Amino acid sequence: MAKGQEQAKTRGKKTKNILNYPRSGVRGWTRFLPSIRLLVVGGLSIIIALCVLFSIGYAATDVPEPNIEATGQTSTIYYNDGKTPIGQYKVQDRKSVKIDEISEPMRKAAIAAEDTSFYENRGISIKGLSRAVVGVVTNQYAGGGSTITQQYVKNFYLTNEHSLDRKVKEMFISLKIDQQQSKDEILANYLNTIYLGRRSYGIEVASQNYFDKSAKDLDVSESALLAAMIQRPGAADPADNPEAYQDRFDYVVKSMADEGFITDEQAAKVEMPEVKEASKEESLKGQTGYMWEYVRREALRKLDIDEAQLDRGGYNIVTTFDKDRMKEAEKAIKNLPPDQPDGMQAGLVSIDPDNGGIEAFYGGKNYLDQAFNVSTQGHAQAGSTFKPFALVAGLENGVRLTDRYPGTATTIKNDGNPWEVSNFGGANYGPVTLLKATESSINTAYAALNEQVGPDKTVDVAQRAGLSGNCTKKQMKTGDTRNCTIDLTPDLSNVLGTPSVKVVDMANAYATFASNGVKHDAHAIKKVTQGEQDEEIYKSKTKGDRVFDEAVAAETSFALSQVVNGGSGSYAQQLGRPAAGKTGTTSNNKAAWFTGYTPNLATAVVLYREVDGKSIPIGPYGGRGEVTGGSFPIQVWTEYMKAALEGEKVEQFPERGELPDKPKPKNTNEPVAPAPKPEPKTPSGSDDGSDGGDGSDKKAPVDEPSEKPKDDKDKEKDADSSKDGDSGADEPKPTEPPKDDPPKDDPPKDDPPKDDPPKDDTPKGNDDSSEDGGDSSGGLPVKPPASPGG
Numbered sequence: 001m002a003k004g005q006e007q008a009k010t011r012g013k014k015t016k017n018i019l020n021y022p023r024s025g026v027r028g029w030t031r032f033l034p035s036i037r038l039l040v041v042g043g044l045s046i047i048i049a050l051c052v053l054f055s056i057g058y059a060a061t062d063v064p065e066p067n068i069e070a071t072g073q074t075s076t077i078y079y080n081d082g083k084t085p086i087g088q089y090k091v092q093d094r095k096s097v098k099i100d101e102i103s104e105p106m107r108k109a110a111i112a113a114e115d116t117s118f119y120e121n122r123g124i125s126i127k128g129l130s131r132a133v134v135g136v137v138t139n140q141y142a143g144g145g146s147t148i149t150q151q152y153v154k155n156f157y158l159t160n161e162h163s164l165d166r167k168v169k170e171m172f173i174s175l176k177i178d179q180q181q182s183k184d185e186i187l188a189n190y191l192n193t194i195y196l197g198r199r200s201y202g203i204e205v206a207s208q209n210y211f212d213k214s215a216k217d218l219d220v221s222e223s224a225l226l227a228a229m230i231q232r233p234g235a236a237d238p239a240d241n242p243e244a245y246q247d248r249f250d251y252v253v254k255s256m257a258d259e260g261f262i263t264d265e266q267a268a269k270v271e272m273p274e275v276k277e278a279s280k281e282e283s284l285k286g287q288t289g290y291m292w293e294y295v296r297r298e299a300l301r302k303l304d305i306d307e308a309q310l311d312r313g314g315y316n317i318v319t320t321f322d323k324d325r326m327k328e329a330e331k332a333i334k335n336l337p338p339d340q341p342d343g344m345q346a347g348l349v350s351i352d353p354d355n356g357g358i359e360a361f362y363g364g365k366n367y368l369d370q371a372f373n374v375s376t377q378g379h380a381q382a383g384s385t386f387k388p389f390a391l392v393a394g395l396e397n398g399v400r401l402t403d404r405y406p407g408t409a410t411t412i413k414n415d416g417n418p419w420e421v422s423n424f425g426g427a428n429y430g431p432v433t434l435l436k437a438t439e440s441s442i443n444t445a446y447a448a449l450n451e452q453v454g455p456d457k458t459v460d461v462a463q464r465a466g467l468s469g470n471c472t473k474k475q476m477k478t479g480d481t482r483n484c485t486i487d488l489t490p491d492l493s494n495v496l497g498t499p500s501v502k503v504v505d506m507a508n509a510y511a512t513f514a515s516n517g518v519k520h521d522a523h524a525i526k527k528v529t530q531g532e533q534d535e536e537i538y539k540s541k542t543k544g545d546r547v548f549d550e551a552v553a554a555e556t557s558f559a560l561s562q563v564v565n566g567g568s569g570s571y572a573q574q575l576g577r578p579a580a581g582k583t584g585t586t587s588n589n590k591a592a593w594f595t596g597y598t599p600n601l602a603t604a605v606v607l608y609r610e611v612d613g614k615s616i617p618i619g620p621y622g623g624r625g626e627v628t629g630g631s632f633p634i635q636v637w638t639e640y641m642k643a644a645l646e647g648e649k650v651e652q653f654p655e656r657g658e659l660p661d662k663p664k665p666k667n668t669n670e671p672v673a674p675a676p677k678p679e680p681k682t683p684s685g686s687d688d689g690s691d692g693g694d695g696s697d698k699k700a701p702v703d704e705p706s707e708k709p710k711d712d713k714d715k716e717k718d719a720d721s722s723k724d725g726d727s728g729a730d731e732p733k734p735t736e737p738p739k740d741d742p743p744k745d746d747p748p749k750d751d752p753p754k755d756d757p758p759k760d761d762t763p764k765g766n767d768d769s770s771e772d773g774g775d776s777s778g779g780l781p782v783k784p785p786a787s788p789g790g
Helices: 002-016 036-060 104-114 126-137 148-157 164-180 183-193 203-211 220-229 242-258 264-269 288-303 307-312 323-334 383-396 434-440 443-453 455-465 473-478 492-496 503-514 550-566 570-575 632-644
Strands: 075-078 085-089 315-319 344-351 358-362 379-381 410-414 417-421 500-502 525-530 535-539 580-585 591-598 601-611
Touching (some): 075 288, 075 307, 085 288, 104 220, 104 242, 183 203, 203 220, 242 264, 288 307, 288 535, 323 344, 344 503, 344 632, 358 503, 358 632, 383 443, 383 492, 383 503, 383 550, 383 591, 410 443, 410 492, 443 492, 455 492, 455 503, 500 503, 503 580, 503 591, 550 580, 570 591, 570 632, 580 632, 601 632
Parallel strands (some): 075 315
Antiparallel strands (some): 410 417, 580 591, 591 601
């Protein structure tokens, strides 16, 4: 009886837990280890569940209609009115061919490059899918790993969206496509839908565009190059930069040999093929092509799409470009004197300070002749247009416009080494205020200021204002410098304009001054919509970020307005409204700038010369011995701004306020002796560095542009003694004193009476009543603008 009861009791315990977990009859912690039974049952359950889910997913997923991109909906770009078209992004040509119309080397090259198991797999790669799923989940998706079938499905039926849902759909559709079509049909469809650059969709069009032959005639090297381009078709044009595809090309050739498609001996003889130059489209002539290309690159970046999607996605892109201002910019540049020297380049960028939108630019004479955009890709040494960044750095760190600096040749310690700095022609001003140094662009004073606050702070201000960061060694080596500034380093001489800057960046930086210290990113796309309902999928950020204190920005605008009111930028008084800005001319006359602004528009203009990729002096041009920032650049700026602002409300600069109270760095170069009265007379024929008044009854000449310059030996030049862009010098070079003869330029025909307007040289809030408080207009027969606020 007891034994039977015990057996019944034991039998009940054994049947109570089917999975035997925790394991009975086992003592200690090991009883919690899963039994073989549990592992088998659990594994089978997971497999069954996955099979059920897979079956449901496979049955529920239908092969969809081709996507918008695959059906080729044209994308259109518009001027800022949203109605006037600039151009289109579209499939230029498409021609599908059968598999036997594609050469065998091309077919094998594609397989070797993208999917060596193509003829064996069932349309998907488990390894590739697993890697993609992990990448999506961890937000580190890097692409790759997809079979040819999957790529075809993605291109033709889906999108490039990086999501788990898209990858799952891609898997099921690929499995169905593999069942519905033969491998040769899938390969042909894939090669007929891939994008290969130059707006070429499909292997036949690409073959014609790159090699001027049919796809059936492609040889091994041509096929290997096209296969190498599948992964990154928009990276570069192989006619211009074949090096961009060399590594991938070598990989494809090696893979073809490894797969037995070609022998090792054949592979060793395969070299990068010659590619014909890209043909130009007439609709892109003039400035249209520059706008078309700039917006294209911005759209790819902002929308996170590839070129194929842009050309086939049916996007409506409203830009910030103003049609009338674009015409006025081109007109102002074209009004420059003819007979320009070889390699002469002119750039202009105009930005709305309220939102950072690029209202106008000048990319070059004709996009079809020169696709390189001078204003957004070109670099030129900044010269004295860089000095305002040191000015802001000083104002942020306790320096005031009334502080005094050396106006004569001086020696400054540069990392323990003596740095001899002089002004143009050896001009001596005596001790000068920072305001005077800004107005007359005095090198010695600004070198001392930069040493006082630190060149690293000047660089920091430049980048906060809008300049791109310093170019890396890799960017310099590859030549891809469109997103960086050359030589933007914390060297003491940077204040004299040694960095080479893009025009669009300089305009953006001064737009930050114009917006009273609020920075907006320069951009050309206002908004993007898509589809029949014009669904908005992108809108530019118009709210800026404050990067400078309001009082610092207002003080900067006041100082730069004096450059226009009585300094080297006096010609801009003809604008007839409050304006501020800075001229700049580099040593050896390699670049000449004027960058200026009103409260509602900022514009940068540059002239420079480049031959065979090297910067060279502009030389005599337009009747002038040398071109300076206060000559042709300021003429272009004034002509453009007059037209661009016609009918616009006249706005005043903000009132000057209380500057931040910060400990001032010690000025080790502060003049000891009081300023001499009167200051030494400035030699004639100077530009930025010697065009300020001397406080006496006599007026120092400024860089006075004329409409019809006559004197071929005009020696007017910017005071910048910045280092030569090609010389590798670490410090500015002294220049030879100018001749005693005054400039012989004729005044403009429509000169008003030459009576100089009265001018109060003493800034508000400045108790300095010395001769350094301001400067005359240099006798320019122009009407003064309304006084800016503050």
